[in-house]
Amino acid sequence: MQYETVIGLEIHVQLLTQSKAFCSDTNEYASLPNTNISAISLAHPGTLPKMNQNHLDKAILLGLAFGSDIKPYSYFDRKNYFYPDLPKGYQITQDKAPYCTGGKISFLSEGNLKSIRLHHIHMEEDAGKSIHDLHEILTLVDINRAGVPLLEIVTEPDFRSGQEVSDFMAELQKAVKYLGISDGNMEEGSFRCDCNVSVMLKGATTYGERCEIKNMNSKRFAKLAIEYEAQRQIAVLKQGGTIHKTTMLYDPDANVTRPMRKKESENDYRYFPEPDLPPIMIANDYIFEISKQLVALPVQRHQTLRTQYQLSHADADLLTEELEWSNAFYALSAQINDYKDLAELFIHKVLPYLKSENKSLAELGDLTHLHQFVALLQSDKVSKSAAYQHIFPKWILDISQKPLNIAEELQLIKSDDQSFLDDLILNVINSFPDKVKEYQKGKKGLVGFFMGQVMQKSGGKADPKLLQTKMEHALNL
Ligand code: ADP
Numbered sequence: 001m002q003y004e005t006v007i008g009l010e011i012h013v014q015l016l017t018q019s020k021a022f023c024s025d026t027n028e029y030a031s032l033p034n035t036n037i038s039a040i041s042l043a044h045p046g047t048l049p050k051m052n053q054n055h056l057d058k059a060i061l062l063g064l065a066f067g068s069d070i071k072p073y074s075y076f077d078r079k080n081y082f083y084p085d086l087p088k089g090y091q092i093t094q095d096k097a098p099y100c101t102g103g104k105i106s107f108l109s110e111g112n113l114k115s116i117r118l119h120h121i122h123m124e125e126d127a128g129k130s131i132h133d134l135h136e137i138l139t140l141v142d143i144n145r146a147g148v149p150l151l152e153i154v155t156e157p158d159f160r161s162g163q164e165v166s167d168f169m170a171e172l173q174k175a176v177k178y179l180g181i182s183d184g185n186m187e188e189g190s191f192r193c194d195c196n197v198s199v200m201l202k203g204a205t206t207y208g209e210r211c212e213i214k215n216m217n218s219k220r221f222a223k224l225a226i227e228y229e230a231q232r233q234i235a236v237l238k239q240g241g242t243i244h245k246t247t248m249l250y251d252p253d254a255n256v257t258r259p260m261r262k263k264e265s266e267n268d269y270r271y272f273p274e275p276d277l278p279p280i281m282i283a284n285d286y287i288f289e290i291s292k293q294l295v296a297l298p299v300q301r302h303q304t305l306r307t308q309y310q311l312s313h314a315d316a317d318l319l320t321e322e323l324e325w326s327n328a329f330y331a332l333s334a335q336i337n338d339y340k341d342l343a344e345l346f347i348h349k350v351l352p353y354l355k356s357e358n359k360s361l362a363e364l365g366d367l368t369h370l371h372q373f374v375a376l377l378q379s380d381k382v383s384k385s386a387a388y389q390h391i392f393p394k395w396i397l398d399i400s401q402k403p404l405n406i407a408e409e410l411q412l413i414k415s416d417d418q419s420f421l422d423d424l425i426l427n428v429i430n431s432f433p434d435k436v437k438e439y440q441k442g443k444k445g446l447v448g449f450f451m452g453q454v455m456q457k458s459g460g461k462a463d464p465k466l467l468q469t470k471m472e473h474a475l476n477l
């Protein structure tokens with residue numbers, strides 16, 4: 001019997017705000033432990049929370065980006081539980097009346113456009129961090145993270161494989177960066193995900209019982225954890241057993257999921273409305289103001305780059321990695337008729353350079369200088385290989401330099417006088433007598449090899465068309 005995996009996600013996104021969700025303590029990841037902690041973060045008696053408008057603005061923006069319904073009225077709840085890194089003894093969250101419901105998120109999974117539905121998004125605060133088992137016995141508590149503004153995105157159980165989840169997470173991670181609401185950094189915990197997994201017989205109309213794998217902070221591990229968990233459940237069912245709703249943890253070293261200790265997974269949060277914060281009322285014109293910050297999402301840009309610009313899947317992937325990259329490409333290609341050389345320069349040379357040097361596009365300065373390099377490529381004054389191999393590495397250090405000047409400096413300008421070719425051709429033919437025989441016996445593809453040799457010796461100054469004619473002529477003598 002064939003089983004199908006069903007997955008729904010709860011994703012926590014830490015927001016890029018200056019201060020925390022309910023007080024003015026700094027929201028910063030890299031601070032020394034327990035330095036961003038006023039009496040409010042520490043929950044001293046008598047302290048009161050105050051909403052952070054930036055938290056709400058970013059929340060609304062995210063909801064709008066996915067076509068969700070922003071509620072005119074919502075409120076906060078208290079979720080009560082005890083843990084050393086939660087000084088208040090409760091988390092401020094939204095349970096009964098989240099600020100946002102519905103909507104959908106599109107993404108590319110193995111080349112196909114998929115779409116999953118959102119159940120809702122809600123606002124909440126993060127808890128502090130416990131660092132366990134230091135010297136095997138100690139647990140340390142860092143309260144810096146307590147009160148950091150979060151959004152929790154809850155999807156419908158619309159995923160059918162670990163691969164889909166991993167591809168979705170990649171898109172959502174880019175989207176929150178595009179919108180400027182989060183750095184999406186999974187290693188630092190600003191983007192983490194709980195995966196609810198169940199299995200059912202193919203074609204069944206009711207879902208099976210689910211288990212929840214907590215706190216995945218890597219796309220690859222999320223995929224592996226889901227795949228393992230689904231196989232585990234299928235094995236239980238095949239032996240006639242039943243699945244009990246359980247909270248699991250993934251162990252990446254062993255690549256298995258294991259139940260959390262029972263005590264930790266049995267929840268009774270006693271939610272009730274937060275009495276210290278007023279309800280949230282959002283007017284339509286406020287939403288309209290926020291909507292001005294919307295940008296086209298990575299998946300939409302990917303489609304545009306594939307269809308309107310005829311770029312390959314891999315090129316579109318690279319260009320959409322960063323908002324500023326795709327923005328720059330659109331702007332630059334709008335300024336010229338034939339963008340093919342620009343696309344090649346930008347995607348295959350400039351972006352890999354930025355990645356390897358860990359630089360931002362802004363550090364290059366005025367990007368319209370790229371057009372000068374494109375003009376050089378199209379001018380026929382230097383060969384393409386000379387332009388990319390010799391001129392580009394010097395030019396990219398300061399793109400305000402005239403690429404033509406660098407070409408002159410390096411003596412790479414193709415001379416009109418191509419008489420030097422004959423000597424070089426003869427020289428190459430004499431150096432490879434065996435290859436010449438092979439060519440004459442019919443291995444005509446070798447002409448490329450001979451041309452490459454001459455091109456190299458000429459320092460890129462040979463005119464390829466003329467070289468080919470002369471080369472073929474010489475080889476056939
Ligand atoms: P709870 O209120 O107990 O947290 P919800 O019904 O709100 O549960 O669902 C939480 C998450 O679990 C959602 O992401 C949802 O898509 C997912 N989910 C619900 N039922 C299933 C199921 N049968 N299989 C997989 N995921 C599920």
Ligand code: MG
Pocket residue numbers: 010
């Ligand atoms: Mg839940």
